Amino acid sequence: MSKHGAIKLSTLIITALLLAAALSASEAARPEGTLTVAVATFGNERWLPHLYVGAEDIVLKPLWENLVSRDPKTGELIPMLAERWQVTDGGRTWKFQLRKGVHFHDGRELTAEDVKFTFSSIAREGSANSLSTEFRLIKSMEIESRYAITIHFDKPSVVFANKVNQGLFASVAFIQSKSSIESAGEDGAERRPIGTGPWKFVEHVRGDRIVYEAVEGHWRATPNFKRLVMLKVPEPATRMAMLRAGSVDVIEIGGEYVDELKKVGVRTLTMPNVAWVYVILGGQWPTKPSYDRAVPWAQPDLERARKVRLALNLAVDKNAVMERVMGNLGSVTGSWLAYPNDPWTTDALKNPYPYDPARAKALLSEAGYPKGFDVTMNLTAWPGRGYLPDVGEAVATYWEKIGIRVKRRPVDRAVFAADFRARAYPGVTVAYASPVVGPELWDNLIRISHSKAAVQLFIEHPKLDDFLDRLATEPSYDKRVKIMRDEMGPWMYDYVPAVAIGAAHNIAAVGPKVGDWPLIPGHMGFHNWEYVTRKP
Amino acid sequence: MVRFLVGRVLQTVLSMLVVISIVFVLTRLSGNPIHLLLDVNATERDQEILTRYLGLDQPLPVQYAIYVKNLARGDLGQSILSRRPVAEHIWERLPATVELGFVAMFLSVLIGVPLGVYSAVRRGGIMDGAARVFAVLGQSMPTFWLGLMLILFFGVVLGVLPAGGRGGLEHLILPAFTLGYFTSAAILRLTRSAMLEVLGSDYIKFARLKGLHEQVVLWKHGLKNALLPVVTFAVMLFVQFLGGAVVTETVFAWPGLGRLILESITTRDYPIVQAGVLVLSALYLTGNLFVDVLYSYLNPRIRRAGA
Numbered sequence: 001m002s003k004h005g006a007i008k009l010s011t012l013i014i015t016a017l018l019l020a021a022a023l024s025a026s027e028a029a030r031p032e033g034t035l036t037v038a039v040a041t042f043g044n045e046r047w048l049p050h051l052y053v054g055a056e057d058i059v060l061k062p063l064w065e066n067l068v069s070r071d072p073k074t075g076e077l078i079p080m081l082a083e084r085w086q087v088t089d090g091g092r093t094w095k096f097q098l099r100k101g102v103h104f105h106d107g108r109e110l111t112a113e114d115v116k117f118t119f120s121s122i123a124r125e126g127s128a129n130s131l132s133t134e135f136r137l138i139k140s141m142e143i144e145s146r147y148a149i150t151i152h153f154d155k156p157s158v159v160f161a162n163k164v165n166q167g168l169f170a171s172v173a174f175i176q177s178k179s180s181i182e183s184a185g186e187d188g189a190e191r192r193p194i195g196t197g198p199w200k201f202v203e204h205v206r207g208d209r210i211v212y213e214a215v216e217g218h219w220r221a222t223p224n225f226k227r228l229v230m231l232k233v234p235e236p237a238t239r240m241a242m243l244r245a246g247s248v249d250v251i252e253i254g255g256e257y258v259d260e261l262k263k264v265g266v267r268t269l270t271m272p273n274v275a276w277v278y279v280i281l282g283g284q285w286p287t288k289p290s291y292d293r294a295v296p297w298a299q300p301d302l303e304r305a306r307k308v309r310l311a312l313n314l315a316v317d318k319n320a321v322m323e324r325v326m327g328n329l330g331s332v333t334g335s336w337l338a339y340p341n342d343p344w345t346t347d348a349l350k351n352p353y354p355y356d357p358a359r360a361k362a363l364l365s366e367a368g369y370p371k372g373f374d375v376t377m378n379l380t381a382w383p384g385r386g387y388l389p390d391v392g393e394a395v396a397t398y399w400e401k402i403g404i405r406v407k408r409r410p411v412d413r414a415v416f417a418a419d420f421r422a423r424a425y426p427g428v429t430v431a432y433a434s435p436v437v438g439p440e441l442w443d444n445l446i447r448i449s450h451s452k453a454a455v456q457l458f459i460e461h462p463k464l465d466d467f468l469d470r471l472a473t474e475p476s477y478d479k480r481v482k483i484m485r486d487e488m489g490p491w492m493y494d495y496v497p498a499v500a501i502g503a504a505h506n507i508a509a510v511g512p513k514v515g516d517w518p519l520i521p522g523h524m525g526f527h528n529w530e531y532v533t534r535k536p
Numbered sequence: 537m538v539r540f541l542v543g544r545v546l547q548t549v550l551s552m553l554v555v556i557s558i559v560f561v562l563t564r565l566s567g568n569p570i571h572l573l574l575d576v577n578a579t580e581r582d583q584e585i586l587t588r589y590l591g592l593d594q595p596l597p598v599q600y601a602i603y604v605k606n607l608a609r610g611d612l613g614q615s616i617l618s619r620r621p622v623a624e625h626i627w628e629r630l631p632a633t634v635e636l637g638f639v640a641m642f643l644s645v646l647i648g649v650p651l652g653v654y655s656a657v658r659r660g661g662i663m664d665g666a667a668r669v670f671a672v673l674g675q676s677m678p679t680f681w682l683g684l685m686l687i688l689f690f691g692v693v694l695g696v697l698p699a700g701g702r703g704g705l706e707h708l709i710l711p712a713f714t715l716g717y718f719t720s721a722a723i724l725r726l727t728r729s730a731m732l733e734v735l736g737s738d739y740i741k742f743a744r745l746k747g748l749h750e751q752v753v754l755w756k757h758g759l760k761n762a763l764l765p766v767v768t769f770a771v772m773l774f775v776q777f778l779g780g781a782v783v784t785e786t787v788f789a790w791p792g793l794g795r796l797i798l799e800s801i802t803t804r805d806y807p808i809v810q811a812g813v814l815v816l817s818a819l820y821l822t823g824n825l826f827v828d829v830l831y832s833y834l835n836p837r838i839r840r841a842g843a
Contacts, residue, residue: 038789044572044573044617044803045617045618046617046618053573053574053575054575125581125582125585126581126582126585126586126589127582128573128574128575128578128582128586129575130575130576130577132575132577132578132582133577133578133579187620190618190619190620205628205791206618206625206628207629207791207795207796207799208702208789208791209791231701231789232789233700233701233789234786234789235786235787235789237684237687237787238684238687238699238700238787238788238789241684241687241688241691241692241699241700242691242698242699242700242701242789244691244692244699245687245691245692245695245698245699246695247691247698247699247700247701412567412802413572414567414568414569414571414572414802414803414804415567415571417571417572417576418567418568418571420576421571421576421578447577453577454576454577454578454579455576455577
């Protein structure tokens with residue numbers, strides 16, 4: 001063969017090899033197959049920003065995107081629909097520069113108008129959105145250009161990025177298309193929702209299923225699966241059977257099933273530190289009309305009240321509760337609503353209140369209750385936290401051992417929600433798990449424990465109000481950490497506001513089709529479906 | 537006959553009015569749906585706006601009058617949760633329930649009737665005993681437990697049938713059997729006792745004396761008369777399945793009307809609960825009416841007594 005011929009042949013071979021490689025790469029990139037997920041609830045099954053509450057997070061995240069997200073490895077803020085952002089004036093001004101060339105599923109390009117429209121919808125009167133009260137703090141929004149919007153607040157909003165963050169549970173400020181909603185009307189937009197996410201809407205049968213299809217060539221990530229089907233399966237035993245039978249690939253399941261899943265060899269993924277479990281001691285709101293001074297743990301004699309609260313803590317074997325009721329999915333800790341790896345959690349704060357029933361009885365006697373007292377324990381389940389009635393039952397049993405007479409009362413969440421708002425449950429206790437709705441402790445507390453908050457799920461105290469007010473307006477992250485670590489944390493530990501159980505994890509059980517799945521730390525629900533890889 | 541029919545129809549309408557009135561009041565006593573539609577942090581103003589939008593700020597008699605007026609126009613109202621017409625939700629779920637109910641009824645009759653006949657003919661024998669054990673088990677086994685056991689065995693261990701959800705025919709087998717087993721036991725016992733009564737009658741003895749083949753005596757002459765109460769029972773069963781399958785629908789994640797009503801009760805979606813109960817009551821009362829008419833048509837003695 002001549003030299004020229006050899007070169008020609010080599011070129012042909014190399015070209016053929018490169019072409020084959022390119023073809024196989026593009027084949028590998030194409031989404032394939034169906035990922036089927038069984039969940040207990042779809043929430044209210046609404047699609048417009050002023051109509052969904054936030055519990056729908058799990059079924060809305062495939063379709064939509066927020067301005068920012070969080071890195072699955074570090075938990076740090078990362079860009080999403082916003083390429084970059086700037087915080088000035090001590091947190092009173094936030095400027096977002098949007099990514100160019102992002103399109104909604106109907107082809108319309110995302111612009112600053114869509115952001116303004118979405119935030120206005122969330123803030124409107126009568127809005128059901130869990131972020132409505134925070135978005136109503138927005139003083140004004142300026143559209144600087146097609147892709148830039150500036151948001152102004154009267155008072156500093158130092159963690160506004162957490163409200164527009166894909167990487168947090170119930171952070172549901174998903175950006176929706178102004179023109180699509182206006183042209184389709186609300187009814188049309190509810191029936192065929194449009195988003196910018198890596199999955200587009202196919203079908204929604206209320207109470208049964210939601211079907212999505214992969215958006216190929218999505219700006220962020222083309223999913224590995226062609227279809228994502230979410231099924232509503234209320235019964236956990238049925239979800240487990242469907243997973244084992246291969247009818248579904250992912251199920252949400254409670255910690256109480258962990259041992260059973262291990263026995264049958266089902267793989268589980270843990271979402272660590274997603275909620276903080278405690279038993280609320282209702283009635284600690286001395287300035288409100290519904291305050292009842294006869295409630296032992298909320299009485300005007302602060303020292304006696306504290307002894308009662310401490311006794312209620314010492315009476316409970318939290319390790320046993322964590323192990324037997326919550327399947328060891330969590331860690332017992334005394335750091336109120338703060339997690340073991342948080343920078344504001346010290347070793348001292350992590351120390352759980354010990355299990356010491358003898359001392360608990362002695363403290364009750366000292367406080368003036370040698371024969372105990374009567375209390376009601378509401379047993380209420382919350383979405384994604386079905387173990388709570390069992391936690392309440394376990395705690396009630398421990399209290400009975402030190403002479404407290406506990407009346408159990410199964411109460412529907414809807415009924416109890418009215419009580420939270422009205423502070424109408426003095427003297428009532430209930431096990432609750434506060435999910436992580438902001439990466440900083442105070443951001444969670446301010447919603448449920450400030451005296452001006454719409455609900456009361458913890459305590460009211462002027463000192464706590466003061467901490468929260470300072471933290472909400474402190475622009476320096478390091479200073480906020482210092483306040484939480486050195487001042488607020490130790491104060492709460494000493495005050496003993498409730499009965500501490502600790503940090504809880506969530507688990508997902510997955511089938512053989514599911515490969516890697518990067519989950520964001522602290523995010524309670526399922527998410528990042530587009531990054532789930534397929535096992536052959 | 538016409539007077540009988542008119543009377544029964546009027547009775548049916550009156551009964552439905554009473555039912556919807558009771559349901560209307562009971563649903564409103566169950567709690568306020570606003571607390572589930574809004575986040576816990578919602579303000580009083582948000583609650584006021586939504587309450588007004590949903591018409592829940594009106595006095596109860598006014599709400600009732602509006603409801604009855606709309607009902608007379610065929611308007612079942614709007615879902616509180618979805619704000620879509622209730623009729624849409626009912627139509628969406630009814631086919632699944634009818635499908636399940638029909639197949640469950642079919643299985644009940646397919647299992648219950650032949651076993652009942654056989655049990656009557658082989659009275660006192662081993663098969664009679666076995667059939668009666670089958671019947672007792674069917675009527676005492678909790679549907680919930682049976683459903684889960686079937687899922688475990690056929691869905692997980694053998695892997696031959698789906699573990700839940702709605703799909704093709706194979707998805708119907710386990711839920712239909714779960715729902716139908718209880719009633720197949722009832723049909724078996726009813727058929728058995730009806731057959732025993734019929735087999736002791738003179739015309740059967742005569743048919744045997746005539747030299748007719750035993751299978752003809754049993755299936756043509758005997759069963760035809762014994763089936764009368766069974767057929768009427770089966771029709772009522774079907775109607776009962778439509779509303780009473782909520783446990784089966786929950787265990788098998790079957791998207792039927794029973795589950796819709798249950799979920800609507802949990803979420804305080806009054807219009808759907810009211811409409812669901814109305815539809816089921818209408819079906820039940822109509823079924824009852826149909827059974828009465830059918831019975832009087834099939835049994836000349838009743839027709840002559842009513843004339």
